[in-house]
Amino acid sequence: MMNIFSRKNKLEDELFNMKFTAKTLLRNAKKCEKNQVAQKAKLKKVIEQGNMEGAKIYAQNVIREKNQALSYLQMASRMDAVAARVQTAISMGQLKANMSGVVKGMDTVMESMNVEKISQTMDQFEKHFEDMDVRSAYMEGAMSSGTSLSTPADQVDDLIQMVADENGLKIAGQLDSAGLVGTESPNYEG
Template identity: 45%
Template sequence: MGNAEKLMNQIMELKFTSKSLQCQAQKCEKDDKFQKIRVKKSIEKGNMDNARIYAENVIRKRNEQMNYLCHSSRLDVVVARLDTQAKMTTINKSISSIVKSLESSLNTGNLQKMSGTMDSFERQFVNMEVQAEFMESFMAGSTSLSTPED
């Protein structure tokens, strides 16, 4: 149980860090908009030197925002993989106990118990397949979001 708790704590910390990065990206976006307004006002006043400086700030803030979002996306992928690992560990433990139960059913010849164990075994596999499909689609979506457009 200790390893499972550590893994869940790591997942929560990574989720928190990802949210923090997203908040930083939002702050950069707000600052970006503010700097754009300053550029516009400076151009209207005819002060091109200040407009150039503010425009550089806009570009810098935009790049900073994209970096925060990229790192957040990467952390989300790591969290998804760790979450999958935690679920697979749980499923492996369940399957192991089911196999032991099935083995004891086979040894005693109790068909009802064996049938119930097999049904439980099939449910575990169906659950595992659904989780695997979900994680594959999530991974495909998250990696396509983190891939640069150019």
């Protein structure tokens, strides 16, 4: 009997951790959105100064922050979905416990209940939690490596043009002369 309660507590602990993680992911998404706004303001400032190389750097930062915020939101959504499934599993476990109390005197109903199958299902569920922890660690690693990759040049140029248009700034021809940012080392010849 003690084993059933420890499994229930483990599920409730997992549920709490999942909800906490989802809230943390949402906070991280909001932080990225705030950083995106700050980087966009810096982008506007360097466009006003005519610094197109700096503009490309800030545009890459804006796009990276936006993509990272979306990744955090997506992970939070997935975590909420799994938490809902865990909540359902906890509720079903409580329902099964209540049902066994109600039908305790009914031998025929108790004989039809397959305790081994219930135990196997719970073991599988615990294994899924372990697998989910591995997947979560993998997603975190993939997300951190994905945000460090280069941002496509067309997205950078489009964002610079959009910010310039929103603020009535003229940048005609300046983007082409700015060159690529973050792909080559500066060449200093003396």
